[in-house]
Amino acid sequence: MVKQVICINWGTKYGPRFINRLYAMVARNITPPFTFTCFTDNTAGIRPEVLTEPLPEIPVEIPKTKKGIWPKARLWGPKLGSLSGNVLFLDLDLVITGSLDDLFTYGDPDGVVLSRNPAKPFERLGQTSCFRFPVGKLLPLQEKFCENPAAIAAEYVFEQRFVTRNAPGGITLFPRGWVRHFRYQCLPTFPLNLFIAPRLPRDTRVVIFPGGVHPEVAIRGGWVGREGWSLAEHLRGIDARTPKESIWRYLRHYTRPSAWVAEAWRE
Known part of the structure; x- marks a missing residue:
C-alpha cells in the first residue's frame, strides 16, 4: 500500500x-x-x-x-x-x-x-x-x-x-497519545511555564500548533510577537501589553525554548 x-x-x-x-x-x-x-x-x-x-x-x-x-x-x-x-x-x-x-x-x-x-x-x-x-x-x-x-x-x-x-x-x-496539542498538552501550566520547557509526551507521533503559536515560536521561546524573549523581558513587558490582554493571560502566554521542536522541525 x-x-x-x-x-x-x-x-x-x-x-x-x-x-x-x-x-x-x-x-x-x-x-x-x-x-x-x-x-x-x-x-x-x-x-x-x-x-x-x-x-x-x-x-x-x-x-x-x-x-x-x-x-x-x-x-x-x-x-x-x-x-x-x-x-x-x-x-x-x-x-x-x-x-x-x-x-x-x-x-x-x-x-x-x-x-x-x-x-x-x-x-x-x-x-x-x-x-x-x-x-x-x-x-x-x-x-x-x-x-x-x-x-x-x-x-x-x-x-x-x-x-x-x-x-x-x-x-x-486517533488514540489520545498519538497527536498532541502543543499549548494544551506540552506546555506546562502557569506558573510552571515560566521555568520549565515544554515536554514531549511519550509515544507522541504528531504535535499540532493551533492558535497562532507555530514551531518557530516554540523553538525560540517567548510568544507570538515576542519570539525569543527571555523571562526577564517577558515580565518587564507586562505594562506594555495590549489593553485587551489581562495580566493573567499575558503571564501564561509564555514558553521557554523547546529543543525537541528544533530537532524535529528541520529539513
Missing part, C-alpha cells in the same frame, strides 16, 4: 519553508512507499520530491471569518487531483515526532479518522490538523457547505466541528 500524505497551501502565510520541512519530517517518519502532495496556488521554492497540484476548485467563495479557517473545504470534493483512496492530511505548521505508519491503518479503512481536540474537553470534537479520509467521502459536506457557506461558518464556527458532526458514517478519533 502506498501511503498518501497531503497538505494545502494558499497565500503567503506559510509557503515553501513550511512545505519543505513538512515533507522532510514525513520522509524521516514513514515507511515507504509513500507520496507527498501539496495542493497550492504557488509552486515556487518547493523541493522536487514534493508532488504539487493546483488548489481544488470549489464553486463558492470561501468565507473569511475571525475564528474558523474554511479553505480545507476544497479537499472535500468528489476528486482530489490525481489521488484516490485514503489520504492523510497534515497542517503545514505541525511537528512530526514519531512514526506515521499506524495513522494509515488505524480504524475502518473507509472511515474518517480525526485527531482529538483537547481545547473543548466537554465536547466530542475532532481536530483536522491531522486527519485521514478516503477521497470523495466528504462530498456530502462540501455540497452542504456550498449551499450557504456563510451560514455554515456562522453556525459551526470551526471547520473541524462541521466535519465532526456531519461526516458520513460519523468519525473515529
Whole structure:
C-alpha cells in the first residue's frame, strides 16, 4: 500500500519553508512507499520530491471569518487531483515526532479518522490538523457547505466541528497519545511555564500548533510577537501589553525554548 500524505497551501502565510520541512519530517517518519502532495496556488521554492497540484476548485467563495479557517473545504470534493483512496492530511505548521505508519491503518479503512481536540474537553470534537479520509467521502459536506457557506461558518464556527458532526458514517478519533496539542498538552501550566520547557509526551507521533503559536515560536521561546524573549523581558513587558490582554493571560502566554521542536522541525 502506498501511503498518501497531503497538505494545502494558499497565500503567503506559510509557503515553501513550511512545505519543505513538512515533507522532510514525513520522509524521516514513514515507511515507504509513500507520496507527498501539496495542493497550492504557488509552486515556487518547493523541493522536487514534493508532488504539487493546483488548489481544488470549489464553486463558492470561501468565507473569511475571525475564528474558523474554511479553505480545507476544497479537499472535500468528489476528486482530489490525481489521488484516490485514503489520504492523510497534515497542517503545514505541525511537528512530526514519531512514526506515521499506524495513522494509515488505524480504524475502518473507509472511515474518517480525526485527531482529538483537547481545547473543548466537554465536547466530542475532532481536530483536522491531522486527519485521514478516503477521497470523495466528504462530498456530502462540501455540497452542504456550498449551499450557504456563510451560514455554515456562522453556525459551526470551526471547520473541524462541521466535519465532526456531519461526516458520513460519523468519525473515529486517533488514540489520545498519538497527536498532541502543543499549548494544551506540552506546555506546562502557569506558573510552571515560566521555568520549565515544554515536554514531549511519550509515544507522541504528531504535535499540532493551533492558535497562532507555530514551531518557530516554540523553538525560540517567548510568544507570538515576542519570539525569543527571555523571562526577564517577558515580565518587564507586562505594562506594555495590549489593553485587551489581562495580566493573567499575558503571564501564561509564555514558553521557554523547546529543543525537541528544533530537532524535529528541520529539513
